[in-house]
Amino acid sequence: MIKIGICGTAGRMGRTLVAAVVQNPHTRLAAAIEHQGSRWIGADAGDLAGIGTLGLSLVDEPAAAIDSSDVLVDFTVPEATMANLALCRAAGKPIVIGTTGLDQAQRRELSRTAEVLPIVLAPNFSAGVNLTFKLIELAARALGEDFDIEVIEAHHRHKIDAPSGTALRMGEILASALDRDFGTSAVYSRQGRTGERDRKTIGFASVRGGDIVGEHTVLYAGLGERLEITHRASSRMTFANGAVRAAVWLAGQTAGLYDMQDVLGLRD
Ligand SMILES: NC(=O)C1=CN([C@@H]2O[C@H](COP(=O)(O)OP(=O)(O)OC[C@H]3O[C@@H](n4cnc5c(N)ncnc54)[C@H](OP(=O)(O)O)[C@@H]3O)[C@@H](O)[C@H]2O)C=CC1
Numbered sequence: 092m093i094k095i096g097i098c099g100t101a102g103r104m105g106r107t108l109v110a111a112v113v114q115n116p117h118t119r120l121a122a123a124i125e126h127q128g129s130r131w132i133g134a135d136a137g138d139l140a141g142i143g144t145l146g147l148s149l150v151d152e153p154a155a156a157i158d159s160s161d162v163l164v165d166f167t168v169p170e171a172t173m174a175n176l177a178l179c180r181a182a183g184k185p186i187v188i189g190t191t192g193l194d195q196a197q198r199r200e201l202s203r204t205a206e207v208l209p210i211v212l213a214p215n216f217s218a219g220v221n222l223t224f225k226l227i228e229l230a231a232r233a234l235g236e237d238f239d240i241e242v243i244e245a246h247h248r249h250k251i252d253a254p255s256g257t258a259l260r261m262g263e264i265l266a267s268a269l270d271r272d273f274g275t276s277a278v279y280s281r282q283g284r285t286g287e288r289d290r291k292t293i294g295f296a297s298v299r300g301g302d303i304v305g306e307h308t309v310l311y312a313g314l315g316e317r318l319e320i321t322h323r324a325s326s327r328m329t330f331a332n333g334a335v336r337a338a339v340w341l342a343g344q345t346a347g348l349y350d351m352q353d354v355l356g357l358r359d
């Protein structure tokens with residue numbers, strides 16, 4: 092049994108992760124962490140997740156919680172993730188990170204830490220999205236420069252980062268498939284007299300509303316035809332099950348920075 096600690100337990104993903112860990116035959120919930128001052132400290136993790144009392148309370152001392160776990164699963168905010176990364180490094184405990192919106196400096200720190208610690212970092216833990224990553228690469232290579240490419244994503248009203256981590260990863264994959272520099276190809280907004288579309292760009296559009304779990308479309312617009320590749324998540328359990336699968340996989344790995352392509356065996 093792999094002992095899992097969850098950070099961000101009272102959040103949308105945290106609660107779903109509690110249920111996924113408890114339902115998985117290979118894992119046991121060892122620790123449920125929230126930040127100091129959270130009104131959920133002391134609450135039962137199972138009650139919060141809606142799966143019945145587990146006898147495990149939410150705590151605000153991540154170091155002790157990490158010590159009692161084999162792997163930490165973190166779906167929080169970038170600052171909390173980076174603090175947990177340092178604690179995991181000190182304790183020698185692998186970490187699965189689902190948090191999106193990390194900046195360049197934070198990603199560099201993560202890469203440095205991965206020299207001594209096993210880490211899975213993925214903007215999306217669903218199997219369907221990770222297969223979609225392969226499909227959009229294939230389509231970009233096949234359609235080449237004749238088609239304009241746009242990435243459209245839609246999420247719930249509470250999401251705090253845009254574009255989504257998944258959309259940005261899609262952009263990186265598309266740019267690489269077309270031999271373009273992602274940093275200079277990406278266009279995040281259009282307003283006013285923009286001029287004609289620069290054919291080398293990859294555009295992003297973000298929709299926010301209601302309870303949309305997560306939807307991503309890559310649009311290839313040519314002359315006389317249009318191709319759309321879409322993934323729609325209808326339940327957070329798809330992300331949670333993927334993250335738990337990643338945690339079980341990571342427990343047996345040496346130091347390195349992995350993503351869901353490694354976990355699913357999709358790496359070329
Ligand atoms: N990779 C993937 O497959 C997926 C990634 N995500 C990403 O996961 C992250 C979380 O999403 P979601 O669950 O919807 O967000 P929520 O806001 O619902 O959950 C985040 C939780 O983390 C808590 N938190 C904040 N700071 C700390 C801290 N220092 N220590 C411990 N807990 C802390 C928050 O508490 P409080 O509310 O009190 O601030 C909250 O309970 C986002 O970055 C999102 O993009 C989401 C779904 C899938």
Ligand SMILES: O=C(O)C1=N[C@H](C(=O)O)C[C@H](O)C1
Nearest residue numbers: 191214215250255256257305
């Ligand atoms: O915040 C969310 O909810 C999600 N975030 C991830 C992202 O930013 O790509 C993944 C998923 O679409 C849900």
